[in-house]
Amino acid sequence: MTGTSKTQTLCLTANDITCERDDRVLFERLAFQITGGELLQVVGPNGSGKTTLLRLLAGLNREFSGEVHWKGREIQSVYPEYARERLYQGHTVAVKKPLTAMENLRWLCALESPGDEALEAALESVSLAGYEHTPCAQLSAGQQRRVGLARLVISQAPLWILDEPFTALDHAGIGWLEQQISHHIGQGGAVVITSHHALTEVSTQSELVLGGGV
Numbered sequence: 001m002t003g004t005s006k007t008q009t010l011c012l013t014a015n016d017i018t019c020e021r022d023d024r025v026l027f028e029r030l031a032f033q034i035t036g037g038e039l040l041q042v043v044g045p046n047g048s049g050k051t052t053l054l055r056l057l058a059g060l061n062r063e064f065s066g067e068v069h070w071k072g073r074e075i076q077s078v079y080p081e082y083a084r085e086r087l088y089q090g091h092t093v094a095v096k097k098p099l100t101a102m103e104n105l106r107w108l109c110a111l112e113s114p115g116d117e118a119l120e121a122a123l124e125s126v127s128l129a130g131y132e133h134t135p136c137a138q139l140s141a142g143q144q145r146r147v148g149l150a151r152l153v154i155s156q157a158p159l160w161i162l163d164e165p166f167t168a169l170d171h172a173g174i175g176w177l178e179q180q181i182s183h184h185i186g187q188g189g190a191v192v193i194t195s196h197h198a199l200t201e202v203s204t205q206s207e208l209v210l211g212g213g214v
């Protein structure tokens with residue numbers, strides 16, 4: 001990623017987004033925009049629709065009215081390209097437990113087709129050196145999260161959509177992830193995130209508050 005040019009071209013725009021679940025309006029007429037070098041933090045109580053909104057922005061949920069555009073084009077109309085340019089990290093552990101850390105990371109980064117050296121370096125950066133060939137079932141909850149997050153080191157996607165990525169991370173893991181996010185923003189990338197964790201390192205952030213809840 002090369003900073004300023006990406007900053008000028010990256011743009012995720014949500015227009016008039018309304019979403020209902022079981023006859024209950026989760027959110028309505030949302031409109032916002034995020035460009036390169038910016039972070040949008042989606043906040044709200046449990047059940048207010050944060051995960052639903054992030055899946056919708058990732059193009060994984062089509063049950064809504066309104067439009068989501070990426071670089072000026074509706075995301076479903078350019079989905080193969082959009083899927084390469086956005087990284088979506090769901091709130092559940094993304095790993096398959098019978099597979100090793102390396103196997104999981106290789107699968108998570110299939111689009112980039114990294115070599116073993118890059119995979120090992122990414123696992124080392126999340127303090128999993130020595131666990132490369134350990135089945136994820138034998139890793140702790142936080143270590144399993146780290147395997148999933150190691151893809152941030154490899155991914156070339158300019159847009160990161162991260163749902164509660166700090167879950168289960170220890171103090172060092174939180175610091176590492178904050179640095180990754182800050183670096184990505186600094187390089188002209190964009191981030192949409194839900195988190196109860198305050199992101200102190202990123203100055204170019206805005207907040208979207210969802211109401212309602214249970």
Ligand SMILES: Nc1ncnc2c1ncn2[C@@H]1O[C@H](COP(=O)(O)OP(=O)(O)OP(=O)(O)O)[C@@H](O)[C@H]1O
Pocket residue numbers: 021022026044045046047048049050051052053
């Ligand atoms: N596929 C679905 N079918 C019906 N209801 C759904 C579906 N997905 C989500 N919901 C409902 O939508 C509401 C919002 O769920 P969502 O997971 O988006 O909330 P959230 O803000 O992320 O919550 P939390 O903070 O607890 O993670 C919940 O009441 C949930 O039961």
